[in-house]
Structures are given as C-alpha cells and as structure tokens.
C-alpha cells in the first residue's frame with residue numbers, strides 16, 4: 001500500500017504528518033519506528049496522525065508517535081504543524097480549532113499574520129501527577145515543592161517537574177551549549193523516579209524575558225526544539241522567580257514565545273509551522 005504524507009517542521013522539530021481521514025492507517029510501533037528512521041524511512045522526530053473526532057464540539061483528533069514508535073500524550077510544535085496541515089489541506093476553514101489529544105483538548109488559533117498560537121492548557125504541577133516520585137526527597141531550601149534533587153551519576157541535579165500533558169524535568173544551566181545534554185539526557189529520561197520516563201530540559205536564563213533551551217526528548221533524543229519543553233521550562237522559570245511572562249525561548253531550530261499568568265492558567269505558545277514537502281511511501 002502507498003501512504004501519502006506531508007513532511008513538516010516547527011522550529012526544526014520535524015514531523016511526518018498523515019491524513020487518516022482519507023487513508024486507513026493501523027501501524028505497529030515497529031512500523032512507526034521504521035517510518036521515522038532517517039536512513040531507511042522518511043525521517044522524523046514525531047509522526048502526527050490526523051483523524052476526525054468522535055466527541056461533540058471537537059473538530060479533530062490528532063495522535064502523536066515518537067521516533068521510537070511509542071504513542072505519547074502531547075506535542076506542542078506538532079500542534080502548530082497540525083493547524084497548518086488541516087488549513088492547507090482544506091480540512092477546515094475555522095481560525096480556532098478544537099483538537100482532541102491523548103491528554104485532553106487543546107485550542108490552537110491561526111493568527112491573521114499566519115503565525116499559530118496554541119492554548120496548551122494549564123500545566124500539571126503536582127509531582128505525582130507529572131508523574132514524578134518525590135517520595136523521601138527534600139526539596140531545595142528556597143523552593144521546597146518546586147525544585148527537587150535528582151541523583152545523576154552520583155551528583156545532585158536540581159530539577160523542576162511539570163506535565164504539559166506529557167512529562168518534563170527542567171534544570172537551569174549556566175551555558176546551554178556546554179550542558180551535558182547527551183550524557184545526562186538519557187539518564188534523566190530513564191530515571192526510576194519518572195515511571196513514564198520524561199523529557200529532559202536544559203535552560204539557560206538570559207534575562208527575565210529570554211532563555212535558551214535544549215531538550216533531550218523522551219523517545220526521540222535531542223530535537224532542535226520542543227514546544228511542550230519550552231512551556232514547561234518557562235513555567236519552571238516563573239515559579240522559581242527567574243522569569244516574567246512572556247518569555248522568548250531560543251532553541252537550536254528557532255524561537256518560540258511562551259506566556260503564562262500563573263498557577264491554574266493556561267500556557268500560550270506561539271511559533272512557526274512549515275510544510276517542507278509532500279510524499280508517498282510504500283508501506
């Protein structure tokens with residue numbers, strides 16, 4: 001069978017996007033992994049599958065698969081790519097779209113200037129709901145329930161945890177370029193205190209409205225940008241008193257703008273979404 005797909009990216013976080021409204025798709029994790037392979041497949045950090053929603057008042061459902069073949073709850077850059085996709089394909093004429101994901105409904109908006117803003121919902125901050133096992137840990141003196149010690153290679157790393165639908169651990173580093181993203185990222189991702197694994201963020205604070213960020217993503221390794229990672233990093237920075245909303249998040253693939261007004265309020269994410277090419281692959 002031939003599968004039609006669109007190759008897209010959001011700040012360099014790249015996707016294979018599949019219209020599952022007009023095509024039937026029922027892949028195993030091994031098939032998703034093969035499609036994501038950069039040498040033997042199309043190549044992508046994530047695969048996004050667009051379906052009609054069965055829920056009343058919801059326009060679409062979109063499913064997210066990491067490069068390792070696992071299905072996951074949320075993807076910020078993917079949400080923007082999704083909007084560009086359904087708009088360009090003429091699947092909707094709405095400016096504001098309600099989309100069901102594994103972790104709930106999000107509401108992206110296509111702005112008049114072509115930019116895309118996504119209401120990513122309120123961050124989940126209770127450690128057990130991230131999920132993060134904080135049992136027996138003593139939080140930092142200044143930020144008791146906000147900054148936790150995590151043992152990595154017998155050293156303490158101070159992390160903040162948050163779920164944007166998917167789990168994140170964020171640490172503040174002096175210089176993101178020399179941060180041990182590839183050495184410590186996999187150790188944090190698979191740390192036993194994160195029962196569902198975790199996306200590991202390394203954030204350098206430039207000023208109260210600007211950070212640099214690298215993320216070692218669960219199931220994908222380091223990507224050029226991570227939308228939910230940017231949201232989680234800004235939430236962590238604001239809670240720690242280091243940042244004020246809005247914050248420009250510079251990643252290796254481009255800039256995102258993140259706004260958050262505090263606990264219980266939604267995180268708003270704005271950034272690019274680009275179509276690269278259309279293709280067809282024998283599966």
Ligand SMILES: N[C@@H](CCC[C@H](N)C(=O)O)C(=O)O
Pocket residue numbers: 013045046066072073074075076077078166167199217218219220223225226227228229
């Ligand atoms: N790149 C994404 C996040 C994709 C999912 C993540 N790797 C996970 O496993 O939770 C983003 O832009 O948010």
